[in-house]
Amino acid sequence: MPLNIVFAGTPDFAAAHLKTLLESEHRIVAVYTQPDRPANRGKSLQASPVKQLAQEHDIAVHQPLNFKEAGDRDALAALNADLMVVVAYGLLLPQSVLDIPRLGCINVHASLLPRWRGAAPIQRAVEAGDAESGVCIMQMDAGLDTGPVLVTRRCQLTPEETGGSLHDKLLGLGGPALLEALDKLEAGESQPQNQVQDGITYAHKFSKVDAAIDWQRPAIELERTVRAYNPFPVAHCGFEDKGKEQRLRIWQASVEETETTLAPGEIAKVSVDGLWVACGDGRLLHIHCLQLPGKKAMTLKDLLNGRADLFVAGGRLS
Numbered sequence: 001m002p003l004n005i006v007f008a009g010t011p012d013f014a015a016a017h018l019k020t021l022l023e024s025e026h027r028i029v030a031v032y033t034q035p036d037r038p039a040n041r042g043k044s045l046q047a048s049p050v051k052q053l054a055q056e057h058d059i060a061v062h063q064p065l066n067f068k069e070a071g072d073r074d075a076l077a078a079l080n081a082d083l084m085v086v087v088a089y090g091l092l093l094p095q096s097v098l099d100i101p102r103l104g105c106i107n108v109h110a111s112l113l114p115r116w117r118g119a120a121p122i123q124r125a126v127e128a129g130d131a132e133s134g135v136c137i138m139q140m141d142a143g144l145d146t147g148p149v150l151v152t153r154r155c156q157l158t159p160e161e162t163g164g165s166l167h168d169k170l171l172g173l174g175g176p177a178l179l180e181a182l183d184k185l186e187a188g189e190s191q192p193q194n195q196v197q198d199g200i201t202y203a204h205k206f207s208k209v210d211a212a213i214d215w216q217r218p219a220i221e222l223e224r225t226v227r228a229y230n231p232f233p234v235a236h237c238g239f240e241d242k243g244k245e246q247r248l249r250i251w252q253a254s255v256e257e258t259e260t261t262l263a264p265g266e267i268a269k270v271s272v273d274g275l276w277v278a279c280g281d282g283r284l285l286h287i288h289c290l291q292l293p294g295k296k297a298m299t300l301k302d303l304l305n306g307r308a309d310l311f312v313a314g315g316r317l318s
Contacts, residue, residue: 003186006081006101007050008032013171014087015049017108020175021085022057026182029079030060034090067097076100083185085178086140095142103185105140107147108178110170112136112154114195116203117145122170123163123210124203127228129220132156133166135173137181139192144202148192150181162230206233213237215265215317218281219255226253234291237265238318241310248317249291256284267315272301275311 002025007018010033021028031054039046047055054061064072076084077100084105086093098105111121112134118124125133134154141147153173157166184190211229213222213236226235235250262268262278269276275287291297292307303310 009087118203216280219279219283252289
């Protein structure tokens with residue numbers, strides 16, 4: 001029998017799971033998402049991807065700031081849902097909300113719990129150099145991603161994995177895993193497994209500050225930072241152009257094992273094949289693709305065609 005589901009989520013990752021449910025036998029009775037936020041340079045309010053998809057399907061949308069008001073909890077209870085499915089909603093739900101649906105609330109989480117509980121498991125996995133990731137469908141409790149796991153799907157990370165590519169990989173795992181969990185819940189065959197207490201880590205929310213390149217760090221850590229924050233917010237450092245400090249965005253890089261005695265941030269070599277910069281461990285970060293302010297991402301070959309004077313051996317990045 002199809003389940004009556006309340007869906008709660010906000011970004012693209014959540015919208016893709018909502019789409020999976022809309023294409024299934026189950027019925028979405030309402031959608032919860034974060035309030036509209038200012039976006040772009042005009043700062044006009046923009047609806048979340050989840051809200052946009054819900055409106056396309058004429059589904060009622062609720063956007064409470066939180067569930068502290070009794071009226072918001074009453075509105076949820078009035079939906080008489082069998083289950084709430086939560087995907088990157090952005091709110092930590094209290095037990096009083098988790099207890100409202102008949103079957104409780106389940107969460108699609110983009111890591112192999114208890115590895116990377118929290119807001120940014122995809123970026124943190126790449127940044128840490130994890131060899132494996134995956135998706136867990138979890139029965140929610142009042143803790144932060146601490147509930148028992150219903151379904152697990154795993155995948156390997158490649159040496160070239162970026163935040164964007166891992167996002168897409170986990171998206172492909174999440175939809176089928178969610179439907180499997182719903183089938184088990186519907187049939188009364190779910191067997192939740194408590195999370196182990198070893199290996200717990202927290203994926204704290206990131207900002208542009210996390211993507212800033214500190215040349216004092218080892219080259220391998222900086223290469224992972226470049227991959228983790230591609231395509232957003234993109235790793236960056238400073239450089240000087242005509243006496244002004246500018247921001248250089250780094251889209252693709254690799255580690256050059258050659259040792260150097262140059263100071264961290266000093267440019268060792270510039271060619272059509274890239275830009276080599278000294279790091280804190282005496283190795284070089286080889287930058288393949290970068291972006292100047294107001295320009296598109298480009299290779300060094302393209303950059304040198306127009307601005308051969310911009311980066312030279314012996315120069316510095318900050």
